[in-house]
Amino acid sequence: MNSADELTTLASWARAIRAALVQAQIDWQPLFAQAGIAPEALADPEARIPLSHTTRLWEAVVAATEDDAFGLRVARHVNQTTFHALTVTTLVSDTLLDAMERTVRYSRVVTDAAGTSVGGDAEQCWMDLGHLPVEPPPAWQAIDAFAAIFVRTARALVGPDCLPVRAVFARPEPRNRVAFEQVFRCPLTFSGPHTRIVFDRASAEMPLETANPALRAVNEALLDDMLRSRTRDDLVSQVRDAISRLLPGGRCTQQAVAEALHLSLRSLQRKLAEQHTSFREQLERTRRELADRHLRAGQVSVTEVAYLVGFSDASSFARAYKRWTGQAPSDAAGCDAGGQRS
Numbered sequence: 001m002n003s004a005d006e007l008t009t010l011a012s013w014a015r016a017i018r019a020a021l022v023q024a025q026i027d028w029q030p031l032f033a034q035a036g037i038a039p040e041a042l043a044d045p046e047a048r049i050p051l052s053h054t055t056r057l058w059e060a061v062v063a064a065t066e067d068d069a070f071g072l073r074v075a076r077h078v079n080q081t082t083f084h085a086l087t088v089t090t091l092v093s094d095t096l097l098d099a100m101e102r103t104v105r106y107s108r109v110v111t112d113a114a115g116t117s118v119g120g121d122a123e124q125c126w127m128d129l130g131h132l133p134v135e136p137p138p139a140w141q142a143i144d145a146f147a148a149i150f151v152r153t154a155r156a157l158v159g160p161d162c163l164p165v166r167a168v169f170a171r172p173e174p175r176n177r178v179a180f181e182q183v184f185r186c187p188l189t190f191s192g193p194h195t196r197i198v199f200d201r202a203s204a205e206m207p208l209e210t211a212n213p214a215l216r217a218v219n220e221a222l223l224d225d226m227l228r229s230r231t232r233d234d235l236v237s238q239v240r241d242a243i244s245r246l247l248p249g250g251r252c253t254q255q256a257v258a259e260a261l262h263l264s265l266r267s268l269q270r271k272l273a274e275q276h277t278s279f280r281e282q283l284e285r286t287r288r289e290l291a292d293r294h295l296r297a298g299q300v301s302v303t304e305v306a307y308l309v310g311f312s313d314a315s316s317f318a319r320a321y322k323r324w325t326g327q328a329p330s331d332a333a334g335c336d337a338g339g340q341r342s
Helices: 013-024 028-033 041-043 052-065 071-075 085-091 095-112 138-156 177-184 213-230 235-246 254-260 265-274 279-297 303-309 314-326 331-333
Strands: 008-010 048-050 117-121 124-128 167-170 198-199
Touching: 008 013, 008 052, 008 071, 008 331, 013 028, 013 041, 013 048, 013 052, 013 071, 013 177, 028 235, 048 052, 048 167, 052 071, 052 117, 052 138, 071 138, 071 177, 071 279, 085 138, 095 117, 095 124, 095 213, 138 198, 167 331, 213 279, 213 303, 235 254, 235 265, 235 279, 254 265, 279 303, 279 331, 303 314, 303 331, 314 331
Parallel strands: none
Antiparallel strands: 008 048, 117 124, 124 198, 167 198
8 A cells, every 4th residue: 555655746735735735724834833734845846745635624624614614615726727728727627527537647747646447337437536545535626626527627618517427435424415416406415436428428428519639639648748757656557658658669468568667578468457448548549549649649640640550551540440439530631532631
Protein backbone atom coordinates (compact mmCIF):
# COMPACT_ATOMS: atom_id res chain seq x y z
CA MET A 1 0.00 0.00 0.00
CA ASN A 2 1.22 3.51 -0.85
CA SER A 3 1.78 6.16 1.78
CA ALA A 4 -0.12 9.42 1.35
CA ASP A 5 3.19 11.20 2.07
CA GLU A 6 4.61 9.75 -1.15
CA LEU A 7 1.73 10.87 -3.38
CA THR A 8 0.89 14.44 -4.37
CA THR A 9 -1.94 16.58 -5.70
CA LEU A 10 -1.93 19.84 -7.61
CA ALA A 11 -1.79 22.85 -5.33
CA SER A 12 -4.75 24.20 -7.29
CA TRP A 13 -6.98 21.93 -5.17
CA ALA A 14 -5.84 23.85 -2.11
CA ARG A 15 -6.43 27.18 -3.88
CA ALA A 16 -10.03 26.15 -4.62
CA ILE A 17 -10.49 25.19 -0.96
CA ARG A 18 -9.10 28.56 0.10
CA ALA A 19 -11.52 30.36 -2.24
CA ALA A 20 -14.48 28.46 -0.81
CA LEU A 21 -13.38 29.30 2.74
CA VAL A 22 -13.02 32.98 1.88
CA GLN A 23 -16.51 32.98 0.42
CA ALA A 24 -17.80 31.34 3.59
CA GLN A 25 -16.01 34.06 5.60
CA ILE A 26 -13.83 31.55 7.43
CA ASP A 27 -10.19 32.34 8.25
CA TRP A 28 -8.28 29.92 6.03
CA GLN A 29 -4.73 30.53 7.26
CA PRO A 30 -4.96 28.61 10.57
CA LEU A 31 -6.50 25.64 8.76
CA PHE A 32 -3.69 25.58 6.19
CA ALA A 33 -1.10 25.88 8.94
CA GLN A 34 -2.76 22.99 10.76
CA ALA A 35 -2.46 20.90 7.59
CA GLY A 36 1.17 21.87 7.05
CA ILE A 37 0.55 23.76 3.80
CA ALA A 38 2.60 26.93 3.37
CA PRO A 39 0.69 29.87 1.81
CA GLU A 40 3.48 30.47 -0.73
CA ALA A 41 2.81 27.03 -2.26
CA LEU A 42 -0.52 28.37 -3.53
CA ALA A 43 1.19 30.99 -5.69
CA ASP A 44 2.89 28.46 -7.97
CA PRO A 45 0.54 26.95 -10.59
CA GLU A 46 2.90 23.98 -11.00
CA ALA A 47 3.28 23.27 -7.28
CA ARG A 48 2.22 19.94 -5.82
CA ILE A 49 1.31 19.15 -2.23
CA PRO A 50 1.61 15.79 -0.45
CA LEU A 51 -1.71 13.97 -0.44
CA SER A 52 -1.44 13.56 3.33
CA HIS A 53 -1.41 17.36 3.69
CA THR A 54 -4.49 17.91 1.54
CA THR A 55 -6.29 15.12 3.39
CA ARG A 56 -5.53 16.84 6.69
CA LEU A 57 -6.72 20.12 5.18
CA TRP A 58 -10.07 18.61 4.18
CA GLU A 59 -10.46 17.22 7.71
CA ALA A 60 -9.70 20.62 9.25
CA VAL A 61 -12.11 22.36 6.87
CA VAL A 62 -14.98 19.97 7.62
CA ALA A 63 -14.39 20.42 11.35
CA ALA A 64 -14.30 24.23 11.03
CA THR A 65 -17.36 24.50 8.77
CA GLU A 66 -19.35 21.62 10.28
CA ASP A 67 -20.30 20.84 6.68
CA ASP A 68 -19.40 17.34 5.49
CA ALA A 69 -20.61 18.32 1.99
CA PHE A 70 -18.07 21.14 1.75
CA GLY A 71 -16.44 19.43 -1.23
CA LEU A 72 -19.45 20.45 -3.31
CA ARG A 73 -18.87 24.08 -2.37
CA VAL A 74 -15.20 23.80 -3.32
CA ALA A 75 -16.18 22.39 -6.74
CA ARG A 76 -17.81 25.73 -7.59
CA HIS A 77 -14.40 27.41 -7.34
CA VAL A 78 -12.72 25.16 -9.91
CA ASN A 79 -12.37 26.99 -13.23
CA GLN A 80 -10.88 26.32 -16.65
CA THR A 81 -7.30 26.89 -15.47
CA THR A 82 -7.43 25.00 -12.16
CA PHE A 83 -6.38 21.65 -13.61
CA HIS A 84 -4.19 23.08 -16.37
CA ALA A 85 -4.82 21.58 -19.80
CA LEU A 86 -7.14 18.84 -18.52
CA THR A 87 -10.18 21.10 -18.29
CA VAL A 88 -9.69 22.51 -21.79
CA THR A 89 -9.17 19.02 -23.23
CA THR A 90 -12.45 17.74 -21.80
CA LEU A 91 -14.38 20.81 -22.93
CA VAL A 92 -13.37 20.32 -26.59
CA SER A 93 -14.05 16.56 -26.67
CA ASP A 94 -16.20 15.00 -29.39
CA THR A 95 -18.77 13.53 -27.00
CA LEU A 96 -19.45 13.34 -23.29
CA LEU A 97 -18.17 9.76 -23.31
CA ASP A 98 -15.02 11.01 -25.03
CA ALA A 99 -14.64 13.60 -22.24
CA MET A 100 -15.05 10.87 -19.63
CA GLU A 101 -12.31 8.78 -21.23
CA ARG A 102 -9.92 11.74 -21.36
CA THR A 103 -10.66 12.63 -17.77
CA VAL A 104 -9.75 9.10 -16.76
CA ARG A 105 -6.57 9.03 -18.80
CA TYR A 106 -5.25 12.33 -17.44
CA SER A 107 -6.67 12.34 -13.90
CA ARG A 108 -3.26 11.48 -12.46
CA VAL A 109 -2.05 14.88 -13.59
CA VAL A 110 -4.33 16.23 -10.86
CA THR A 111 -3.53 13.61 -8.22
CA ASP A 112 -1.13 10.67 -8.08
CA ALA A 113 -3.77 8.75 -6.13
CA ALA A 114 -6.34 8.72 -8.94
CA GLY A 115 -7.86 5.35 -9.77
CA THR A 116 -10.62 6.39 -12.16
CA SER A 117 -12.13 4.25 -14.92
CA VAL A 118 -14.91 4.28 -17.51
CA GLY A 119 -17.37 1.43 -18.05
CA GLY A 120 -20.75 0.81 -19.55
CA ASP A 121 -23.29 -1.43 -21.23
CA ALA A 122 -25.70 -1.05 -24.13
CA GLU A 123 -27.89 1.47 -22.29
CA GLN A 124 -25.59 3.34 -19.93
CA CYS A 125 -22.01 4.43 -19.41
CA TRP A 126 -20.32 5.52 -16.22
CA MET A 127 -17.21 6.91 -14.65
CA ASP A 128 -15.89 5.37 -11.43
CA LEU A 129 -14.02 7.76 -9.15
CA GLY A 130 -11.75 5.52 -7.15
CA HIS A 131 -8.23 5.90 -5.80
CA LEU A 132 -5.11 3.84 -5.33
CA PRO A 133 -4.70 1.89 -2.08
CA VAL A 134 -3.20 4.56 0.14
CA GLU A 135 -2.97 5.21 3.86
CA PRO A 136 -4.54 7.46 4.94
CA PRO A 137 -7.08 7.45 2.09
CA PRO A 138 -8.16 10.66 0.37
CA ALA A 139 -10.93 12.60 2.09
CA TRP A 140 -14.47 11.84 0.98
CA GLN A 141 -14.89 15.54 0.25
CA ALA A 142 -12.13 15.46 -2.39
CA ILE A 143 -13.99 12.71 -4.27
CA ASP A 144 -17.31 14.56 -3.81
CA ALA A 145 -15.73 17.64 -5.36
CA PHE A 146 -14.34 15.72 -8.34
CA ALA A 147 -17.75 14.13 -8.99
CA ALA A 148 -19.46 17.52 -8.83
CA ILE A 149 -16.87 19.04 -11.16
CA PHE A 150 -17.46 16.38 -13.78
CA VAL A 151 -21.25 16.69 -13.61
CA ARG A 152 -20.86 20.44 -14.06
CA THR A 153 -18.57 19.77 -17.04
CA ALA A 154 -21.20 17.43 -18.52
CA ARG A 155 -23.78 20.20 -18.32
CA ALA A 156 -21.38 22.65 -19.94
CA LEU A 157 -20.92 20.20 -22.82
CA VAL A 158 -24.40 18.74 -23.34
CA GLY A 159 -26.63 21.42 -21.84
CA PRO A 160 -27.94 22.61 -18.47
CA ASP A 161 -30.56 19.84 -18.39
CA CYS A 162 -27.97 17.06 -18.64
CA LEU A 163 -28.72 14.81 -15.66
CA PRO A 164 -26.95 11.63 -14.57
CA VAL A 165 -29.12 8.53 -14.52
CA ARG A 166 -27.94 7.98 -10.96
CA ALA A 167 -24.98 8.66 -8.69
CA VAL A 168 -23.50 6.14 -6.26
CA PHE A 169 -21.09 7.19 -3.52
CA ALA A 170 -18.81 4.97 -1.47
CA ARG A 171 -18.89 7.53 1.31
CA PRO A 172 -21.37 7.36 4.20
CA GLU A 173 -24.54 9.39 3.77
CA PRO A 174 -23.73 13.04 4.51
CA ARG A 175 -25.57 15.09 7.06
CA ASN A 176 -26.14 17.64 4.30
CA ARG A 177 -27.84 15.31 1.81
CA VAL A 178 -29.83 18.21 0.35
CA ALA A 179 -26.61 19.73 -1.04
CA PHE A 180 -25.96 16.51 -3.01
CA GLU A 181 -29.53 16.44 -4.30
CA GLN A 182 -29.19 20.02 -5.54
CA VAL A 183 -25.91 19.37 -7.35
CA PHE A 184 -26.51 15.96 -8.92
CA ARG A 185 -30.31 16.13 -9.43
CA CYS A 186 -30.65 12.37 -9.80
CA PRO A 187 -31.27 9.32 -7.59
CA LEU A 188 -28.47 9.04 -5.00
CA THR A 189 -27.03 6.04 -3.18
CA PHE A 190 -24.53 6.30 -0.33
CA SER A 191 -22.31 3.68 1.35
CA GLY A 192 -22.14 1.94 -2.04
CA PRO A 193 -19.42 -0.38 -3.35
CA HIS A 194 -17.82 2.48 -5.32
CA THR A 195 -18.30 6.08 -6.36
CA ARG A 196 -19.92 6.04 -9.80
CA ILE A 197 -21.64 8.67 -11.94
CA VAL A 198 -23.94 7.05 -14.52
CA PHE A 199 -25.19 8.64 -17.76
CA ASP A 200 -27.51 7.55 -20.52
CA ARG A 201 -25.32 6.14 -23.30
CA ALA A 202 -27.27 7.70 -26.16
CA SER A 203 -26.85 11.16 -24.64
CA ALA A 204 -23.19 10.52 -23.80
CA GLU A 205 -22.43 9.58 -27.42
CA MET A 206 -24.13 12.58 -29.05
CA PRO A 207 -21.66 14.70 -31.09
CA LEU A 208 -20.89 18.00 -29.39
CA GLU A 209 -20.80 21.38 -31.11
CA THR A 210 -17.91 22.44 -28.88
CA ALA A 211 -15.57 19.75 -30.25
CA ASN A 212 -12.24 21.19 -31.40
CA PRO A 213 -9.74 18.52 -32.53
CA ALA A 214 -6.85 20.91 -33.12
CA LEU A 215 -7.14 22.55 -29.69
CA ARG A 216 -7.54 19.15 -28.08
CA ALA A 217 -4.38 17.83 -29.74
CA VAL A 218 -2.32 20.75 -28.45
CA ASN A 219 -3.56 20.34 -24.90
CA GLU A 220 -3.17 16.56 -24.94
CA ALA A 221 0.47 16.97 -25.90
CA LEU A 222 0.94 19.16 -22.82
CA LEU A 223 -0.88 16.64 -20.64
CA ASP A 224 1.18 13.75 -21.98
CA ASP A 225 4.34 15.60 -21.00
CA MET A 226 2.96 16.26 -17.52
CA LEU A 227 1.79 12.69 -17.14
CA ARG A 228 5.16 11.27 -18.10
CA SER A 229 6.82 13.43 -15.48
CA ARG A 230 4.32 12.23 -12.83
CA THR A 231 4.24 8.53 -13.66
CA ARG A 232 7.82 7.45 -14.26
CA ASP A 233 7.26 4.55 -11.88
CA ASP A 234 3.87 3.55 -13.31
CA LEU A 235 4.32 0.38 -15.38
CA VAL A 236 1.28 0.97 -17.59
CA SER A 237 2.52 4.47 -18.45
CA GLN A 238 5.99 3.07 -19.17
CA VAL A 239 4.48 0.42 -21.44
CA ARG A 240 2.44 3.03 -23.32
CA ASP A 241 5.49 5.25 -23.73
CA ALA A 242 7.49 2.32 -25.10
CA ILE A 243 4.66 1.37 -27.45
CA SER A 244 4.48 4.96 -28.74
CA ARG A 245 8.21 4.96 -29.49
CA LEU A 246 8.20 1.54 -31.18
CA LEU A 247 5.02 1.81 -33.25
CA PRO A 248 6.35 3.65 -36.34
CA GLY A 249 7.22 1.13 -39.01
CA GLY A 250 5.68 -1.82 -37.19
CA ARG A 251 8.61 -2.35 -34.78
CA CYS A 252 6.34 -2.73 -31.72
CA THR A 253 6.16 -6.25 -30.34
CA GLN A 254 5.56 -7.43 -26.81
CA GLN A 255 9.12 -8.73 -26.67
CA ALA A 256 10.50 -5.38 -27.89
CA VAL A 257 8.55 -3.52 -25.21
CA ALA A 258 9.75 -5.91 -22.51
CA GLU A 259 13.35 -5.39 -23.62
CA ALA A 260 12.87 -1.59 -23.68
CA LEU A 261 11.74 -1.77 -20.04
CA HIS A 262 14.53 -4.21 -19.06
CA LEU A 263 12.02 -6.91 -18.18
CA SER A 264 11.58 -10.49 -19.27
CA LEU A 265 8.53 -11.20 -21.39
CA ARG A 266 6.99 -13.28 -18.63
CA SER A 267 7.66 -10.58 -16.03
CA LEU A 268 6.02 -7.94 -18.23
CA GLN A 269 2.95 -10.12 -18.72
CA ARG A 270 2.70 -10.82 -14.99
CA LYS A 271 3.07 -7.18 -13.98
CA LEU A 272 0.43 -6.06 -16.47
CA ALA A 273 -1.93 -8.77 -15.24
CA GLU A 274 -1.46 -7.41 -11.72
CA GLN A 275 -2.70 -4.07 -13.08
CA HIS A 276 -5.76 -5.85 -14.58
CA THR A 277 -4.65 -5.16 -18.14
CA SER A 278 -2.60 -6.73 -20.93
CA PHE A 279 -0.11 -5.78 -23.62
CA ARG A 280 -2.78 -6.22 -26.28
CA GLU A 281 -5.17 -3.87 -24.49
CA GLN A 282 -2.51 -1.18 -24.05
CA LEU A 283 -1.35 -1.55 -27.65
CA GLU A 284 -4.90 -1.10 -28.90
CA ARG A 285 -5.56 1.91 -26.67
CA THR A 286 -2.29 3.59 -27.56
CA ARG A 287 -2.77 3.05 -31.28
CA ARG A 288 -6.30 4.42 -31.20
CA GLU A 289 -5.43 7.51 -29.18
CA LEU A 290 -2.36 8.33 -31.27
CA ALA A 291 -4.29 7.78 -34.50
CA ASP A 292 -7.11 10.00 -33.32
CA ARG A 293 -4.71 12.75 -32.34
CA HIS A 294 -2.75 12.65 -35.62
CA LEU A 295 -5.89 12.55 -37.76
CA ARG A 296 -7.71 15.36 -36.02
CA ALA A 297 -4.64 17.57 -35.95
CA GLY A 298 -4.71 17.31 -39.75
CA GLN A 299 -0.95 17.61 -40.22
CA VAL A 300 -0.27 14.29 -41.98
CA SER A 301 -2.07 12.03 -44.46
CA VAL A 302 -3.96 8.87 -43.57
CA THR A 303 -1.15 6.78 -45.07
CA GLU A 304 1.40 8.52 -42.86
CA VAL A 305 -0.80 8.04 -39.77
CA ALA A 306 -1.02 4.31 -40.58
CA TYR A 307 2.78 4.14 -40.52
CA LEU A 308 3.06 6.18 -37.32
CA VAL A 309 0.74 3.83 -35.42
CA GLY A 310 2.39 0.66 -36.68
CA PHE A 311 0.29 -0.59 -39.59
CA SER A 312 1.90 -1.96 -42.73
CA ASP A 313 -0.60 -0.30 -45.06
CA ALA A 314 -3.44 2.21 -45.05
CA SER A 315 -6.15 -0.38 -45.72
CA SER A 316 -5.29 -2.38 -42.59
CA PHE A 317 -5.28 0.83 -40.58
CA ALA A 318 -8.62 1.89 -42.07
CA ARG A 319 -10.24 -1.40 -41.03
CA ALA A 320 -8.90 -1.07 -37.50
CA TYR A 321 -9.97 2.56 -37.20
CA LYS A 322 -13.45 1.69 -38.44
CA ARG A 323 -13.67 -1.00 -35.76
CA TRP A 324 -12.50 1.42 -33.07
CA THR A 325 -14.67 4.42 -33.94
CA GLY A 326 -17.30 3.40 -36.50
CA GLN A 327 -15.93 5.83 -39.08
CA ALA A 328 -13.25 5.91 -41.75
CA PRO A 329 -9.93 7.63 -41.00
CA SER A 330 -10.50 10.02 -43.89
CA ASP A 331 -13.75 11.19 -42.29
CA ALA A 332 -12.03 11.83 -38.97
CA ALA A 333 -9.22 13.71 -40.68
CA GLY A 334 -11.34 15.66 -43.13
CA CYS A 335 -9.49 13.93 -45.92
CA ASP A 336 -10.56 12.54 -49.26
CA ALA A 337 -10.47 8.80 -49.94
CA GLY A 338 -6.85 8.97 -51.04
CA GLY A 339 -5.71 10.26 -47.69
CA GLN A 340 -5.11 13.88 -48.75
CA ARG A 341 -6.53 16.76 -46.77
CA SER A 342 -9.50 18.33 -48.51
